[in-house]
Amino acid sequence: MNLIGTKWKPLILFHLLEGGLRSGILQKQISGISNKMFTQTVRQLEHDGLITRKVYPVVPPKVEYQLSARGKSLEAILRSLDQWGLEDGKE
Incomplete structure (x- = not known):
């Protein structure tokens, strides 16, 4: 949790799942x-x-x-968090 347990880290990692992004685009x-x-x-x-x-x-x-490679190993966790958020938002 120390590695990804802040407000912004999971969001940045999630946006990079589809591939590399330029700094300005990622921040936007x-x-x-x-x-x-x-x-x-x-x-x-x-x-x-x-x-x-x-x-x-x-x-x-x-x-x-x-x-x-270490960041990519978090893909299943990040996608699960995203799915949970989508489902939780429907209630």
């Missing part, structure tokens, strides 16, 4: 997250080995995040 998909919190969270996820960060040497800078 997560409603309500501040720039500071986004940066903090992806750094923690990268430090914990759940996502990888690729920086492309272009101007303007391009950064892409994707799940690592």
Whole structure:
């Protein structure tokens, strides 16, 4: 739970299930997250080995995040949480 037990970590991981995303696109998909919190969270996820960060040497800078093998191992858990949320919201 220490690895994914915050408000934003599961959301970021869930959005990366379908593949890598550029930093700005990923942040826009997560409603309500501040720039500071986004940066903090992806750094923690990268430090914990759940996502990888690729920086492309272009101007303007391009950064892409994707799940690592360790992050991909959480897919069943993340999809189950999503399904539970959908079902719970119907009641």
